[in-house]
Amino acid sequence: MPLRTACPIDLGAAERARLKMMAYGHKTEHRLRVRAQVVLHAARGRSNARIARQTGLHRDTVRRWRNRFAEQGIVGLSDRPRAGRPPVSTALRRAEAKALACQLPTETGLPVSRWSCPELAAELTARGITGPISPSTVRRWLTEDALKPWQHQSWIFITDPDFRAKAARVLDPYARTWNGEPLGEDEYVISADEKTSIQARCRCHPGLPPGKARALRVNHTYRRGGSPRLSRRLRRPPRPRARPHRRTNRHRPVMNLVTQVMSTEPYDSAKRVYWIVDNGSSHRGQKAGRLITAFPNAVMSHTPVHASWLNQVEIYFSVVQRKVVSPNDFTDLTEVGDRLRAFEDRYNTAAQPFQWRFTTSDLDDLLARLDRHNADHHEESSVALAA
Template sequence: MPVAPAVEIALSAAERAQLKKMAHGHRTEHRLRVRAQVVLHAARGRSNAHIARETGLHLDTVRTWRGRFAEHGLAGLADRERSGRPPSYTALQVAEAKALACRLPAETGVPLARWSCPELALELTARGVTGPISASTVRRWLAQDALKPWQHRSWIFITDPDFRAKAQQVLDLYARTWQGVPLGEDEYVISADEKTSIQARCRCHPTLAPGQARAMRINHAYGRGGALAYLAAYDVHRAKVSGRTEPKTGIDPFMNLVAQIMTQEPYARAKRVFWIVDNGSSHRGQKAADRLTAAFPNAAMVHTPVHASWLNQVEIYFSVVQRKVVSPNDFTDLAQVRDRLRAFEDRYNATAQPFQWRFTTSDLDGLLARLDRHSADHQEQSSAALAA
């Protein structure tokens, strides 16, 4: 049979420029680059057989893309839409799976704390929503709406009626202000608290130092060498910390820390020293504030709001201690714990800079507004659940 003549290709200047960009562009997909080369060869009047030899393509492939361009132009070089395999699950089944994931397992009679993808897959099959289904399929469905029912977050509502006023006092002190008046050079801000129950875990086998392609190895088994409390006072603006260890926490251990700080300079002769503390039993309420002032008249206690220890900067220092001193816990006895904590204080004070505290009163107002909205939403959901 006679072979049909090759389709003639005539290019405009714009089409030629675009095809050259496709044919030689480094970021062009390989398939589009090859198709553009076919059309450029055809525009030079070359036969399909010649183009097939030049590009290494099958003759039928060259004929296809030459004909597609002649009929549809540049748009003809794109892939045609394909129907693909029909979906195995309906949109209704996907929606029911997501709805189940958004319910607490206890509400459905399932004795689980939270859903996992394998558990959801089993439950969908048990309910007859789907046939046997894999956990990976369920996970892919949930990912479409960023649903992760196996995760959870906790929160607590504000219970302190004076939350904002107390928090603003703390934030003002961090900004070196008290009751609208800037602090003087002889006024200081101390952030203090206790880190309880630091254990001395005596490992049953020596710790192995890290080596090539090997992490440090800590033996899992250990003997208990006792525990102690670490009390620390952090000077917010001077970035100086002073601490002590005690067998346990309490009023007397905390006052021992206060005496240790307030009998040293520059605090002993300071005009005022503000002590920021949380509402722990060692320094809770007005009695603790009166006790502090009675012992040291130039000291004033400022409490953070209830459930707001995160406003206390010494907690940041304790997190540093946890990461750099306590973990992994490997001590021979409590004496070694005490020595290492004291040595770390010296090391920290040698190079420490004040924390870059960025949470301001405007951030506080925004936080309270968000909490109010969450509280209102929670009450509405609770009311709807009771009504149902």
């Protein structure tokens, strides 16, 4: 009877590197590690008997993985699909579980605000939809349709019938147009607002700098050192600029900011200066109106209610919040002001215009989607009431 010869193994550089990672990687499964070692031994021209002695495997096992790698490559080292135990859950049960997850728990009589996987598993068992089931199985079912009932988001319905017209008065100057006419070189657009709630939290213990496998640490206990108000204006184009912060309230910071800007060039002699502001109390009323009428070339455009995200200066405020204010570790208000002024000087040296891409066309698409969503919501509510 002729002797059976071992199948020769030839490895490329990429295959050898990958097999070495599998054979000696700390996170590789044990079975894949052993199979990769078998192939590496075989690539060195060793016999199956010798590989079996070195790895502690049976000769037939070595022969199987050697031949399978020669036929299929690295893919052949993985286990083949197995039939396994028949699934206990049916498609109908999974659909009922997902339908329950899409309902509010209060509608089912459960005194919780949001579903969790353990509560869903208990409710499915109590209703007899399934037998005893684990929360991990419920989570796996919900993952099939990307359902996460334990999360929540908030939104605001648009109630202003003139929302589109008011938003266009903000978006058109961003696009360098006004009443359908392009803006000239001597016309400017300024986004202005105030950032409140900048507290000087004086920590009872100094913060610890970050280190290896350790984040920046800030003491939880603090005393309040006051809160200034930050007034800013953002010019388009070409670069963001900032004005010194003010500690007073209401109209005075806005009056000082507008007067300071409109009294300097090129705004003093400009044909028109468009001020984009929100509906804060300091931007409305008779005082704000008198302030604008004092400068004939100034035009104030208010964003719609609950639409301060249309004001581009909010982008700069988010930068200040991330890079300066958080995690809010200051000794007093003086340090807050010094830090803000130093950051402004640093930021303005390398600031670039924000790439604003939301136009009136995008606004029309957004309003159309909201109308369809509201129509579907009202239709579902009507069906539920009729049922």
